[in-house]
Ligand SMILES: Nc1nc2c(c(=O)[nH]1)N[C@H]1C(S)=C(S)[C@@H](COP(=O)(O)O)O[C@H]1N2
């Protein structure tokens with residue numbers, strides 16, 4: 089800054105248009121050295137190439153150490169709770185996509201600036217690229233459970249990015265040793281007509297950029313493929329459980345297709361966690377350790393757990409971030425080992441009041457010990473709906489505690505259970521001010537009719553799912569139309585009192601706008617509260633209200 093640069097004759101050179109080139113023209117060069125815009129493009133292309141190379145390398149090591157994912161994860165961890173809530177509320181399950189997109193957009197803007205800086209002085213632009221890749225390196229290294237190797241993808245990204253930038257710069261300035269002097273005059277290189285020797289091969293630049301973009305796409309795609317191939321799980325045939333679940337009843341989704349299926353298929357099950365990638369934990373080599381305030385520290389392999397008496401249970405899992413009427417809830421059949429069987433083998437000491445579970449990556453979840461051991465079927469689940477857990481849902485093992493929101497109970501990719509106290513240790517979400525004890529609040533959800541969409545008048549069905557874990561389960565679901573009296577809905581089959589229940593209400597819809605609400609009444613006759621609460625800090629409450637437009 090502040091350096092006054094001498095003007096050169098180039099700046100005042102007459103503006104001659106380059107004559108149109110023909111295919112046979114020997115001088116197939118555009119003689120103007122590329123301008124800022126072109127260099128911004130070089131920055132983008134080089135950065136994309138670097139990021140893609142880093143992504144590919146990461147796919148062979150730890151996919152989460154891929155530069156963009158590492159930065160994204162760091163952003164997630166650093167995001168204050170209210171903003172996270174806002175993102176989940178505003179973007180729903182697309183929140184992660186939007187996060188990664190924003191990170192990428194930010195990176196590309198900086199990459200373009202780095203490219204423009206390169207035009208004047210290569211070292212400056214290159215240095216900026218290196219600084220840019222230092223962020224993911226630091227992010228990857230500071231992640232819980234990271235290894236020094238996690239820095240490699242960022243290093244590769246930096247090296248490939250700078251090399252690509254250099255290559256594009258060289259192609260652009262081929263034959264010119266003085267270009268940078270010209271460029272240093274400011275606008276000169278852009279507006280002026282340079283002698284042929286300084287000319288850049290526009291075709292060379294375009295071809296070079298195109299090749300690099302193609303390489304970036306191939307590397308990015310290959311990285312995805314490698315991760316997918318590595319994502320294959322080891323199939324397991326589960327032995328007959330010592331304590332099987334009763335036969336599963338047929339839901340009413342066959343009659344009313346808009347109502348959620350009684351059992352949600354693994355591929356359709358909601359997913360909520362702090363990760364941007366799908367963790368690749370191997371069943372081979374995986375162990376579960378129980379330590380802390382116990383008589384015997386114990387470690388189990390997957391086979392050890394499979395050899396224990398297994399329990400099979402139908403349990404509805406719910407997320408504390410679920411809004412009234414929201415999608416983060418689902419019922420499935422879980423198979424695994426009773427948590428208290430494991431705790432009994434380890435021998436819990438007298439001080440502990442918290443089960444602190446840790447996942448493969450060091451992420452922690454705390455569960456109240458008294459609740460997890462009060463007789464409910466808390467379990468280390470090894471299977472979901474008859475198959476091993478999908479990677480998204482915790483393969484090879486996770487905790488499930490009926491009646492508690494997932495954030496204080498449902499640790500996926502679990503590797504350690506530490507018996508400790510709330511005074512001594514805190515966990516990921518409680519560090520972010522969420523409550524330590526949060527039973528799932530009873531709620532009815534309307535799945536049909538869809539809100540904000542016109543339905544034809546006449547006979548129709550209002551329906552959905554409802555849950556009131558413990559508290560005697562779902563006794564009734566009631567529907568209210570246009571503020572009139574609450575009417576009892578018909579209930580689907582009763583699975584158990586920790587499982588959701590389908591419901592429907594036949595309605596003769598008259599033309600016009602209507603206001604529809606639904607609420608659950610639990611087994612103790614307790615009516616779902618209509619007091620509105622946000623998800624933070626212990627779960628949303630309130631009665632869902634829907635406006636339905638009925639056409640002619
Ligand atoms: N390791 C790990 N386990 C986790 C989480 C997480 O972020 N990391 N999220 C929890 C939350 S908030 C919920 S609601 C459930 C969701 O489980 P699902 O994704 O299988 O539906 O997992 C829980 N277990």
Ligand SMILES: [Mo]
Nearest residue numbers: 407408494495
């Ligand atoms: Mo959650």
